């Protein structure tokens with residue numbers, strides 16, 4: 311398989327220092343994504359998906375801190391860049407579509423201003439040229455009457471329109487990597503389908519890599535090439551979508567799949583037990599208290615992500631045992 | 641917009657009525673007889689007859705409602721009466737002194753903005769650092785030091801000891817410095833706190849993160865995205881503060897012998913110059929309402945949500 315990663319995240323850890331202790335929101339995360347491909351990042355609410363996205367762009371603010379790790383963009387470690395160099399990466403090389411679409415646009419600036427300022431801050435273009443390109447972008451994401459919309463303020467736009475604006479903004483400099491954090495969760499199903507189709511089309515047109523953060527496994531099945539399953543701040547399974555969905559190796563992935571009606575082959579079952587608090591994580595596998603497959607060896611130190619097939623890895627002592635024969639030999 | 645303005649102007653009527661009745665009643669309750677004071681000032685003998693005659697002439701013997709009615713009727717004809725003391729029309733006296741007061745208030749406002757804007761922003765950006773602590777200290781001082789005390793201290797330090805600035809009076813720009821600082825000091829402290837809080841609030845919003853993620857320069861993120869939102873609460877309060885400044889101007893003008901409307905009003909209170917006190921109160925009410933209206937209009941231009949809602 312030709313897999314040249316454009317973005318590679320290695321051993322990323324981001325912790326929050328709070329009054330109650332250290333929250334290990336992201337704890338030793340590994341994954342990569344290739345140009346033109348889509349990686350789905352899935353996991354329960356609070357498992358650290360958004361913090362991972364913000365960490366990649368070094369947008370973590372106190373009390374948070376990136377404690378360790380490397381983020382390689384085409385062979386360049388982002389964590390070694392100066393503030394100024396990092397600013398040039400943001401928006402231009404890696405763009406982020408934020409989760410909170412109601413609060414992500416500045417209420418007192420027009421859509422046009424917020425679009426053109428992105429272009430201005432990276433390229434030396436005239437006002438007219440920037441506006442022309444902004445209008446083009448709005449048209450590209452399927453917004454009718456782009457010129458008119460540019461004079462409007464965020465509160466005058468519907469949720470779907472705002473999300474399209476956010477996507478247009480993220481695409482304005484043709485980034486190599488687009489990180490889309492729950493880009494469609496707050497929208498109704500038809501709008502969601504439209505926007506996802508639009509993203510797919512734009513990806514082909516621009517050849518960019520997409521990291522699609524979501525807890526909707528249906529969206530991952532439809533959009534992603536690879537999938538990374540996150541649990542309690544770590545990646546517990548990583549691999550091509552067909553492999554992971556058809557032959558889930560980690561018990562958490564299996565439970566996750568079984569909780570989704572459309573994808574479940576077995577009887578529908580919610581995941582038992584409480585999601586872990588990221589405060590004072592145990593030294594053993596974080597899924598232990600909820601794991602139906604747990605055994606004595608699981609009380610040892612936290613399992614590492616191990617290759618269990620071509621491009622397929624899982625962090626579980628019993629991962630092999632849950633794999634069917636044909637998947638094991640690839 | 642036109643209808644909105646008309647409505648705001650119509651509000652002026654009940655406000656002016658209320659203010660004038662209250663001032664009338666308060667004057668009525670205050671001890672002291674203007675007739676006696678006028679005769680004293682003129683060096684005349686205080687006989688019972690003379691006082692009575694003057695009271696009759698000034699119409700002070702009529703019942704409260706008659707006097708108020710007469711005054712109101714005159715006001716409707718744009719006549720605020722004549723000063724007991726100078727004999728000149730009250731309107732003329734006020735307008736004659738108005739430029740001095742406006743100059744002082746405006747200077748105080750400018751001082752406030754020059755100090756509070758950077759102080760508030762820096763305090764928010766460098767939260768919990770030395771800058772922030774110093775700002776907090778002076779905000780506490782500014783809010784708790786009485787204006788007259790501060791004025792006297794400034795005079796002592798800068799005018800008497802250092803001889804850098806004139807002690808009192810109006811004239812050059814130098815004359816303006818101490819009164820303006822005295823008047824604006826407390827307000828500057830208050831606005832520093834307000835701006836710090838609203839700036840911190842704005843900086844914590846998601847759109848700031850988005851702006852950074854777009855790769856905008858930090859000064860752009862702060863100066864445009866955060867500041868424009870952070871100014872909204874401060875601007876709302878500005879109207880009220882203008883009233884405070886005008887009120888404070890009366891005291892500061894008296895300390896610095898600044899020939900403005902405020903000092904004139906204070907003198908008139910000591911002299912029981914009823915028409916002037918009445919006229920001043922009414923005039924201030926109008927100025928206060930107009931200032932608020934202006935602030936509201938600028939708020940509307942800052943916040944598109946309000947502007948466009950109203951435009952409909």
Ligand SMILES: Nc1ncnc2c1ncn2[C@@H]1O[C@H](COP(=O)(O)OP(=O)(O)OP(=O)(O)O)[C@@H](O)[C@H]1O
Nearest residue numbers: 326328333335354355356357358359360361362588
């Ligand atoms: N500023 C912060 N201070 C303290 N803890 C934080 C902060 N931001 C995030 N966290 C913690 O980090 C953890 C991961 O948060 P994150 O937003 O990444 O979750 P998520 O996977 O994106 O969830 P969701 O699906 O709900 O968006 C959470 O448990 C949260 O408590």
Ligand code: SF4
Nearest residue numbers: 595598601608626627
């Ligand atoms: S390591 Fe053990 S406890 Fe953890 S997921 Fe695997 S089987 Fe379950």
Ligand SMILES: [Mg+2]
Nearest residue numbers: 359360409491
């Ligand atoms: Mg999130």
